[in-house]
Amino acid sequence: MSAPGWSFGLPLLTKDLIEQAAHRRTYILRVVYAAVLYGAALWIYVDISGGGSQAEVLSRGQGREMFLTLVAVQLWAVIILLPAISSGAITSEKERDTLGLLLLTQLSPTTIILEKLISRMVTMGTYQLLSLPLFAVVYGLGGVELFEILAAIWYLAWWSLVIGAISIGCSAWHRTTAGAFISAYAVMPLVVCFAMSCQSVLSPAVAEIWRPSGEMSALQYFVASLGTIVLLLAMSVPMLLVTWFVVAFAQMHLLQRAFVPPRNLLLEFFKGLDKFFEDLNNQTTSGILLVRDIDTGPMFDPIAWRETRKRSLGTVRYLFRLLIVLEVPLAIAISWTVTDHQSSSFDGPTTFFLCLLWPISVLAIVVHTTNVIFAERSRQTLDVLLVAPLTARELVTQKLAGVRRLIAVLSVPFLTLVIFQATWTLYVVRGLGLFGRGSDNGSVFVHEILGMVLALIAYPRVVQWLSFHFALRVRNQTQAVLWSLVTIIGLCGFPILVVELVRAISSISPHDPAVNWILWLSPIRVLFHRMIVEASQWPGSTADQVVQDYWFVGLTLNAITWVGIWLLLRLRAMRDFSSLMGRAEPSGAEQ
Amino acid sequence: MLAVDVRDLRVKYGRLEAVKGITLEIPPGEVFGFIGPNGAGKSSTIRVLATLQPKFEGRARIMGLDIRSKPHLVREKIGYVPDFFGVYEDLTAREYLHFFAAAYRLPVSKRKGVVDDVLQLTDLTNKIDSPVDSLSRGMKQRLSLARVLLHDPAVLLLDEPASGLDPRARIEMRELLKALKEMGKTILISSHILHELAQLCTRIGIIEAGRMVTQGSVAEIYRELGVLKIVHVQVANQTPELIASLKGLAGITQVEDQADRISIRFEEGSIEVEDIHDFIHNQGARIRMFQPEVMDMETAFMKLTEGQTA
Numbered sequence: 001m002s003a004p005g006w007s008f009g010l011p012l013l014t015k016d017l018i019e020q021a022a023h024r025r026t027y028i029l030r031v032v033y034a035a036v037l038y039g040a041a042l043w044i045y046v047d048i049s050g051g052g053s054q055a056e057v058l059s060r061g062q063g064r065e066m067f068l069t070l071v072a073v074q075l076w077a078v079i080i081l082l083p084a085i086s087s088g089a090i091t092s093e094k095e096r097d098t099l100g101l102l103l104l105t106q107l108s109p110t111t112i113i114l115e116k117l118i119s120r121m122v123t124m125g126t127y128q129l130l131s132l133p134l135f136a137v138v139y140g141l142g143g144v145e146l147f148e149i150l151a152a153i154w155y156l157a158w159w160s161l162v163i164g165a166i167s168i169g170c171s172a173w174h175r176t177t178a179g180a181f182i183s184a185y186a187v188m189p190l191v192v193c194f195a196m197s198c199q200s201v202l203s204p205a206v207a208e209i210w211r212p213s214g215e216m217s218a219l220q221y222f223v224a225s226l227g228t229i230v231l232l233l234a235m236s237v238p239m240l241l242v243t244w245f246v247v248a249f250a251q252m253h254l255l256q257r258a259f260v261p262p263r264n265l266l267l268e269f270f271k272g273l274d275k276f277f278e279d280l281n282n283q284t285t286s287g288i289l290l291v292r293d294i295d296t297g298p299m300f301d302p303i304a305w306r307e308t309r310k311r312s313l314g315t316v317r318y319l320f321r322l323l324i325v326l327e328v329p330l331a332i333a334i335s336w337t338v339t340d341h342q343s344s345s346f347d348g349p350t351t352f353f354l355c356l357l358w359p360i361s362v363l364a365i366v367v368h369t370t371n372v373i374f375a376e377r378s379r380q381t382l383d384v385l386l387v388a389p390l391t392a393r394e395l396v397t398q399k400l401a402g403v404r405r406l407i408a409v410l411s412v413p414f415l416t417l418v419i420f421q422a423t424w425t426l427y428v429v430r431g432l433g434l435f436g437r438g439s440d441n442g443s444v445f446v447h448e449i450l451g452m453v454l455a456l457i458a459y460p461r462v463v464q465w466l467s468f469h470f471a472l473r474v475r476n477q478t479q480a481v482l483w484s485l486v487t488i489i490g491l492c493g494f495p496i497l498v499v500e501l502v503r504a505i506s507s508i509s510p511h512d513p514a515v516n517w518i519l520w521l522s523p524i525r526v527l528f529h530r531m532i533v534e535a536s537q538w539p540g541s542t543a544d545q546v547v548q549d550y551w552f553v554g555l556t557l558n559a560i561t562w563v564g565i566w567l568l569l570r571l572r573a574m575r576d577f578s579s580l581m582g583r584a585e586p587s588g589a590e591q
Numbered sequence: 592m593l594a595v596d597v598r599d600l601r602v603k604y605g606r607l608e609a610v611k612g613i614t615l616e617i618p619p620g621e622v623f624g625f626i627g628p629n630g631a632g633k634s635s636t637i638r639v640l641a642t643l644q645p646k647f648e649g650r651a652r653i654m655g656l657d658i659r660s661k662p663h664l665v666r667e668k669i670g671y672v673p674d675f676f677g678v679y680e681d682l683t684a685r686e687y688l689h690f691f692a693a694a695y696r697l698p699v700s701k702r703k704g705v706v707d708d709v710l711q712l713t714d715l716t717n718k719i720d721s722p723v724d725s726l727s728r729g730m731k732q733r734l735s736l737a738r739v740l741l742h743d744p745a746v747l748l749l750d751e752p753a754s755g756l757d758p759r760a761r762i763e764m765r766e767l768l769k770a771l772k773e774m775g776k777t778i779l780i781s782s783h784i785l786h787e788l789a790q791l792c793t794r795i796g797i798i799e800a801g802r803m804v805t806q807g808s809v810a811e812i813y814r815e816l817g818v819l820k821i822v823h824v825q826v827a828n829q830t831p832e833l834i835a836s837l838k839g840l841a842g843i844t845q846v847e848d849q850a851d852r853i854s855i856r857f858e859e860g861s862i863e864v865e866d867i868h869d870f871i872h873n874q875g876a877r878i879r880m881f882q883p884e885v886m887d888m889e890t891a892f893m894k895l896t897e898g899q900t901a
């Protein structure tokens with residue numbers, strides 16, 4: 001019996017759908033997604049019902065809150081899940097050397113791109129279909145017009161198409177799924193901003209027609225509805241243009257970039273940087289070298305030698321130059337803050353830099369750590385390494401030498417930033433001496449420094465060992481990166497979620513010590529401590545005492561938790577490395 | 592003490608039993624050829640011996656060391672070449688060999704001499720500072736062999752070392768293996784290139800569907816398989832009745848009516864070749880060709896195996 005897709009002439013779409021259906025993760029993700037969606041809906045329902053009867057809830061017409069939440073959850077799902085689902089669409093064919101075979105068939109590049117895109121749209125569509133019963137509930141609760149629900153579905157479908165097309169475009173361009181995935185997230189904000197700014201011109205008119213004042217006759221209602229549909233279609237034009245542009249881009253580059261060799265972009269970046277600095281040095285000092293790199297070869301720790309010397313971030317020169325690359329924009333941000341004489345530094349460019357640097361650092365550590373294992377797997381060098389007479393501990397420790405160096409380099413701009421922000425706040429903004437008047441401000445300085453020391457010691461290492469943990473357990477690097485990022489976000493958000501849940505189901509005060517201690521378990525609480533303190537000191541804020549009082553216990557709890565997670569993950573990695581890599585280790589008695 | 596001692600080895604991947612009770616004894620200095628179709632269980636067996644397959648049943652020892660309880664010691668006794676190159680392409684040949692010399696903890700003072708020696712043995716001295724990714728497939732494979740010789744292991748486990756090489760590279764590889772044989776290394780080599788193994792190996796084992804079909808010296812295998820004789824016959828006036836009467840002849844096990852000949856198989860001792868000739872002649876057939884065949888290794892392999900996987 002032939003599959004329907006073959007008879008309709010969509011072989012690639014059929015193949016991709018069969019492949020996706022065969023993956024266990026498809027079903028796991030769908031169940032998790034449904035749980036989140038229905039959980040959010042239930043939470044809001046409990047919130048709006050306020051213990052009243054069903055009839056009372058229905059009479060209030062409070063479906064709007066649930067409607068907005070559902071749309072938001074679905075939009076976030078599209079933003080988070082779709083690049084993950086779609087980025088590997090074409091790169092996986094490149095990685096398996098099957099794209100060449102596809103291009104030799106009668107399928108045109110446009111057909112390949114469109115069938116790949118549709119296959120991902122179908123998968124995303126199955127996620128979005130899960131929300132239909134909830135939209136029915138929303139409509140039943142009242143407060144939402146049918147047009148609004150239809151418009152939301154229309155809107156979500158378009159965003160899915162745009163983001164899916166961007167991911168497919170990146171997949172056509174890149175050699176590896178990891179590269180396509182990262183690029184999709186880098187490109188997405190630009191394209192989305194363009195489409196949204198186009199839409200923002202049209203949206204006021206839509207809103208006016210949706211919510212006309214006063215009572216409407218049937219004819220007026222019909223005309224308004226018709227107008228809404230026309231405007232919705234008009235609002236879809238920018239998205240259509242973006243999709244068309246991205247698909248055309250993908251189609252153009254599919255053949256052109258079908259056989260590009262794998263590239264180490266980070267290494268190429270460093271090599272480019274190296275050449276730039278060498279030229280600069282030759283022009284300015286006629287090539288004087290203050291520090292000469294001497295490579296003695298792999299003397300005692302060969303794997304660590306290769307990880308640090310033969311890959312990116314190798315030599316002292318590179319490290320110094322990387323520091324300059326990181327510190328120059330930071331210096332600009334600092335001088336901007338200084339010359340701008342802002343009353344508070346936390347909303348200035350340095351804080352923006354800090355907020356940007358953490359995600360970038362986490363991503364760099366995750367990608368670098370997972371690559372430690374997957375580079376060996378893709379080069380098929382893992383087996384020859386595993387039969388060397390080195391212990392699992394030696395193998396793991398040496399393999400992660402490059403990551404440790406990366407963490408050390410990334411720590412420098414963080415420390416620079418923290419010291420600047422703390423001193424700027426104390427000396428300039430507040431006009432206080434260190435630990436002088438206003439002990440609160442002095443303590444904030446101490447809190448910040450201690451918090452950042454903890455953050456720099458524990459958090460990057462948790463990220464490192466967590467990524468290593470997934471790299472050992474999953475089949476490809478993209479999955480390992482995704483699982484690592486999702487787990488990190490989950491670990492950071494979990495205490496906040498717990499607090500919100502507790503507060504939703506009980507009458508516990510936000511000033512309760514237990515609530516604050518739970519919040520302190522999240523790294524977000526430590527990293528943004530000063531911001532929270534400054535926010536608490538705004539006029540009218542009642543949180544001042546709360547954020548100050550639990551600092552010591554909170555930070556201690558956080559330190560114990562995250563250092564504990566770090567050590568636990570490290571222990572497990574050392575213990576499980578051999579068994580997960582399929583390497584025999586000494587066991588019981590000889591048989 | 593046996594160099595390789597495997598008793599009733601069983602390897603399972605989930606529900607699939609890839610190796611079903613293989614027993615293997617290889618004394619020191621022997622070159623044992625492991626022959627079998629794809630998926631027969633050769634690589635699984637070699638991976639057990641290379642300490643890369645911790646889950647197995649039965650006993651496996653290298654130089655008297657149990658793989659289950661002393662894998663760390665076994666690693667010092669073996670040199671493993673997988674069925675892929677396993678080379679770091681971002682290093683030069685010199686860096687690659689020094690990398691593994693350090694990994695095998697060779698004394699720093701001896702490393703340069705050992706690296707030079709193995710490069711000379713593998714005829715790669717002139718490529719010492721070439722990047723590995725610039726080497727040909729044959730050179731990469733020789734570099735892999737150079738790697739496993741660094742720590743002077745007693746046992747070499749070579750999984751399809753000639754796979755994917757051109758004829759010249761295969762001949763070079765064969766000559767290199769002969770040199771290693773002369774050095775007294777115990778070699779367990781799997782390959783599909785049967786006639787090359789026949790020239791090189793002191794003993795061979797034929798494996799199919801996870802089971803050892805037969806093992807012994809090349810001469811023993813020939814002798815064993817010689818029992819199954821075959822005669823190719825061409826007659827000018829072939830008829831269906833002739834085929835039917837041949838099938839009915841006592842001692843004949845199989846008669847194949849092929850496009851250009853009749854292939855008759857029979858057991859040694861059950862009937863004489865001359866009797867078959869006389870029988871065909873007496874049936875009134877005019878014999879154009881009558882050719883009793885001595886089976887070569889490839890035929891033996893095809894005879895013994897049916898291309899089954901575990």
